Amino acid sequence: MLSVEHVTKKYGNFTALEDINLVFESGVYGLLAPNGAGKTTLIKMLTTLLFPTRGRILWDGQNILSMGSEYRGLVGYLPQEFGYYKNYSPRQFLRYMAALQCMEPKAAKKRIDSLLELVALSDVKDKKMKQFSGGMIQRVGIAQAMLNDPKLLILDEPTAGLDPKERVRFRNLIHSLAKQRIVILSTHIVSDIETIAGKIIMLRDHALYCCESPAAICENLEGKLYEVPSDTALTGQELLLSERQAGDRTVLRIASDFPVKGAVPVSPDLEDAFLYIYREDTL
Numbered sequence: 001m002l003s004v005e006h007v008t009k010k011y012g013n014f015t016a017l018e019d020i021n022l023v024f025e026s027g028v029y030g031l032l033a034p035n036g037a038g039k040t041t042l043i044k045m046l047t048t049l050l051f052p053t054r055g056r057i058l059w060d061g062q063n064i065l066s067m068g069s070e071y072r073g074l075v076g077y078l079p080q081e082f083g084y085y086k087n088y089s090p091r092q093f094l095r096y097m098a099a100l101q102c103m104e105p106k107a108a109k110k111r112i113d114s115l116l117e118l119v120a121l122s123d124v125k126d127k128k129m130k131q132f133s134g135g136m137i138q139r140v141g142i143a144q145a146m147l148n149d150p151k152l153l154i155l156d157e158p159t160a161g162l163d164p165k166e167r168v169r170f171r172n173l174i175h176s177l178a179k180q181r182i183v184i185l186s187t188h189i190v191s192d193i194e195t196i197a198g199k200i201i202m203l204r205d206h207a208l209y210c211c212e213s214p215a216a217i218c219e220n221l222e223g224k225l226y227e228v229p230s231d232t233a234l235t236g237q238e239l240l241l242s243e244r245q246a247g248d249r250t251v252l253r254i255a256s257d258f259p260v261k262g263a264v265p266v267s268p269d270l271e272d273a274f275l276y277i278y279r280e281d282t283l
Contacts, residue, residue: 001025002046002152002182007055009041016041018207020055024152028178029211030193031186033203034278039186040080042203043156046184047077059152076150078141080157086130090121090140093129097144108147115143119173135166142173153183159192171196194270202277209277218268225272226263227251241275 002024009017017038031039044050045057048064048071057064064071084093091112098108116122119139129137138158145153155174159167167189174183175196185193193200194214202209202217210217230243230250238254245251254260255276 001060003058003061004042004046005056005058007042007045007052007057009038009045009050010053015206017203020208022201022208022211024182024184026178026180026182027198028174028183028185028193028196030197030200031184031203032188032190032193032200032274034188037203038206039188039203040156043154043184043186046152046154047075048072073148074151076145076148076153078138078145078155078158080160082141082144084129084137084140087128089124089126089128090116090143091125093140094143094147098147101148103147111147111149112143115146118146118176119143120169133166135162135169138162138166138170139173142177146177151181153177153181154186155184156186157188158185159187159189167192190271190274200270204277214270217273218270221255221268221273221276223265224255224257225266225268226254226256226260227266228254228260228263232262239276239279241272241279 004020004022007017007020008015020042031042033039041050045052051065059067059071059074088096094112094115095108098112103111116125119142121136121139121143124132124136129140132140141158142155145155159170162170171192174185177183178196185197187193198213199211200214200217201211227246228251230252232252234240234254237258238256238260240252240254242253243250244253253266253272254263255272
């Protein structure tokens with residue numbers, strides 16, 4: 001179990017995160033917030049790349065800073081951009097990373113073969129990575145993060161720049177990796193976590209806004225969401241969230257505390273909740 005207790009991070013007079021309290025157990029956690037909200041700061045503290053100004057982070061009751069390399073041996077980490085050698089093949093690169101982690105060569109070979117199978121790269125394991133798509137590179141990144149069979153897998157904006165097909169493949173892969181480990185997936189792309197995360201962590205104003213299931217977060221908008229034709233005159237009591245194409249016409253998706261004449265009530269999804277919660281941040 002990973003616990004974050006009253007963690008604050010300051011840079012001089014600027015408070016990046018304030019009094020964060022979280023408990024992580026096995027499963028997928030989506031860390032969802034706009035850019036600049038503090039997602040990466042929190043992740044860097046969980047990976048010991050940054051240290052809290054106040055508070056502490058515990059693994060099974062032990063402070064991760066005092067655990068040192070023992071804790072880092074439990075962590076797999078895929079940063080937003082990970083360094084790799086373009087002229088290496090996936091197998092060469094993973095062997096290199098295994099050597100840096102002092103893995104026994106025979107065990108490393110077996111582990112690398114199974115990981116390349118897991119991320120569907122066995123057929124290109126000896127091709128140079130300079131020929132790979134962004135999605136294939138990200139799968140190599142997941143494989144390197146999984147080399148030590150981590151108990152805590154942290155992925156920072158892993159689907160940025162991927163096409164829809166690769167993002168679906170990526171979500172399926174993450175779901176399969178979440179058994180018997182903690183997976184923390186940081187993103188600002190709602191669809192990446194809506195279907196795979198058991199809990200969504202939202203940060204707002206540099207503090208913890210919520211840590212709830214997607215269904216619980218959406219419940220707060222139940223009975224407040226409507227769709228109206230795009231030429232509907234809004235009164236100012238409604239909040240315009242988004243618009244979409246419905247057949248040959250455009251409809252507006254709005255939130256309102258009061259019934260809207262001529263509007264069609266609709267069920268909220270996580271994207272609606274995200275836009276509603278961060279409405280002031282997106283104006």
